[in-house]
Amino acid sequence: MKRELILNGNPMESIVGFSRAVRVGPYISVGGTAPVDSNGNTVGIGDPAVQARRCIEIIKDALERAGSGLQDVVRTRVILTNIEDWKTVIDVRAKYFRDVKPVDTIMQVTRFVNPEWLVEFEADAIVADEV
Numbered sequence: 001m002k003r004e005l006i007l008n009g010n011p012m013e014s015i016v017g018f019s020r021a022v023r024v025g026p027y028i029s030v031g032g033t034a035p036v037d038s039n040g041n042t043v044g045i046g047d048p049a050v051q052a053r054r055c056i057e058i059i060k061d062a063l064e065r066a067g068s069g070l071q072d073v074v075r076t077r078v079i080l081t082n083i084e085d086w087k088t089v090i091d092v093r094a095k096y097f098r099d100v101k102p103v104d105t106i107m108q109v110t111r112f113v114n115p116e117w118l119v120e121f122e123a124d125a126i127v128a129d130e131v
Contacts, residue, residue, distance in 0.1 A: 001025040006066045008058070010040065021062040028066050028125040032079065033058050034117050042116040048085040052078075052092040055121040060096075063125055072125040073102045079120045083108040089119055 006021035006028075007013050013020070021030040035043045035051035036058075044050025056070075063069050076097065078089055086106050093104075102123075112120060 004066065006062050008062065009038070010036075020058070021066055023066045023068075026127040026129075028063060028068055028072070028127065030059050030062050030121075030123040030125075032120045032122055033062075034112065034114065034120050042114060045116050046118075048080070048082075048088050048118045049092050051117065051119045052089040052121070055119060056093065056096050059121060059123045063123070066125075068125050068127050070096055071100055072127050073097065073100055073123050074126050075103050075124040076105075077122040078104065078106045079112075079122070080106070080108050081111055081118050085118060093121075 001024050004023040005019040006023065008020045010020070012018070018031060020033070021028055033055045035054040037043050037054075043054040060070050063072065076093065078086070078093065080086060080089065083106075090106070
């Protein structure tokens with residue numbers, strides 16, 4: 001199967017050696033997605049809802065560049081620095097995934113590389129063949 005790397009220009013892609021997403025056949029994995037703008041600056045400092053929206057929009061863009069979309073997502077992972085933010089963040093997630101209904105995991109971590117980040121998302125998608 002062909003392996004396709006989906007990059008978004010983040011300078012860390014070449015420094016660390018990672019891709020925003022990787023597609024192999026019908027499978028697409030989107031790694032930990034932080035709430036940053038195109039210049040790498042944190043979006044929505046102190047606001048988990050704004051940060052969640054930004055994370056999902058970055059994931060949406062990566063999936064679309066991989067020939068997919070949010071409709072193909074089968075799993076999301078919500079990673080929080082404060083578990084008390086879960087409801088706020090899940091309400092944002094629901095606006096994007098209410099009808100798709102992927103499986104989900106919500107977890108808390110001590111912190112992210114950038115302490116301004118309150119949330120990161122991961123997603124996995126499978127591009128289904130047309131029937």
